[in-house]
Amino acid sequence: GQNIDQPTEMTATEGAIVQINCTYQTSGFNGLFWYQQHAGEAPTFLSYNVLDGLEEKGRFSSFLSRSKGYSYLLLKELQMKDSASYLCAVGNAGNNRKLIWGLGTSLAVNP
Amino acid sequence: NAGVMQNPRHLVRRRGQEARLRCSPMKGHSHVYWYRQLPEEGLKFMVYLQKENIIDESGMPKERFSAEFPKEGPSILRIQQVVRGDSAAYFCASSPPGPSNYGYTFGSGTRLTVV
Numbered sequence: 459g460q461n462i463d464q465p466t467e468m469t470a471t472e473g474a475i476v477q478i479n480c481t482y483q484t485s486g487f488n489g490l491f492w493y494q495q496h497a498g499e500a501p502t503f504l505s506y507n508v509l510d511g512l513e514e515k516g517r518f519s520s521f522l523s524r525s526k527g528y529s530y531l532l533l534k535e536l537q538m539k540d541s542a543s544y545l546c547a548v549g550n551a552g553n554n555r556k557l558i559w560g561l562g563t564s565l566a567v568n569p
Numbered sequence: 570n571a572g573v574m575q576n577p578r579h580l581v582r583r584r585g586q587e588a589r590l591r592c593s594p595m596k597g598h599s600h601v602y603w604y605r606q607l608p609e610e611g612l613k614f615m616v617y618l619q620k621e622n623i624i625d626e627s628g629m630p631k632e633r634f635s636a637e638f639p640k641e642g643p644s645i646l647r648i649q650q651v652v653r654g655d656s657a658a659y660f661c662a663s664s665p666p667g668p669s670n671y672g673y674t675f676g677s678g679t680r681l682t683v684v
Contacts, residue, residue: 491672500660500675501612545612547672555600555664556625557672561611 460484462560464546469566470536478531478563480546488549491557492520492531495543504544505531533565541567571596573663574643575676582651582683590646590679594663601644602673603636606658618644651683 462482470476482490489508493501507513507522507529519532533540543562550556574593582588594601603615614628618638629636633651638644648655658680662673 493672500677502675503672506672547612549672556602556614556617556627558614559612 460558462546462548462558464544464560464563466561467564467566469568470533472536472538472567472569474536475532475534476536476565478533478544478546478565480529480531480560482527482529482546482548482558482560484548484550484558486550487524490520490522490529491547491549492518492529493545493547495545495562497542501545536567538567538569541565573598573661573674573676575661575679577679578677580679580681582681584652584683585650588648588651588655588681588683590648590659590661590681591643592646592661592663592676593643594661595665595674598663598665598674600664600666601638602662602664603644603646604660604662606660606678608657612660615646648681651681653683656681656683 464480489506491506492504494504495501505520507520510522510524512519512521517534522529543564545562546560547557573595576591599619601618604612605615606612616629616636617625620638621640633649635647658678660678661676664673
């Protein structure tokens with residue numbers, strides 16, 4: 459089967475660092491995506507990893523280990539506006555572009 | 570350069586009516602995807618379309634639901650004889666042809682409420 463696991467909820471303090479983990483078991487792999495979704499809004503793209511290692515983009519970084527089926531999203535210098543749901547998604551291999559989605563991690567940033 | 574446009578933003582239907590949800594992809598994007606999101610649940614894939622072709626409809630319920638992406642005009646997700654369980658947010662996303670390293674661009678969604 460195909461499965462993506464993320465913690466349901468996390469809490470952090472403004473200015474701190476938080477790491478959101480994602481593990482996956484899928485029949486194919488064509489990259490891993492992280493999206494941010496604020497309540498009542500559409501998901502917005504954050505990052506894409508297809509090779510092992512760390513991709514850094516401003517305050518956000520994403521890491522991938524294909525052999526372990528593991529990724530994390532690292533958020534630094536947390537701001538109140540970072541309170542949102544963070545969705546991990548894996549792309550199927552082949553021509554089908556369907557993404558398989560985790561249920562999302564709801565992050566609450568407290569002052 | 571408009572993004573993915575979905576309308577209506579909110580739709581209320583009585584049980585048994587039909588719901589039509591529209592999606593215009595970003596300019597230059599030829600791939601359209603429909604997802605459903607229920608409260609406290611993740612995004613569930615419904616269907617993947619290219620112009621005039623359904624590529625993958627493995628997530629579509631077998632009855633009452635249909636989707637199209639005609640040569641001209643927006644993609645349409647149609648739900649016939651709606652029931653209360655169809656109440657959800659329906660998101661459309663699009664992507665360009667070729668490698669999709671940047672994933673999808675999502676529309677703002679249509680929130681369907683069946684009363």
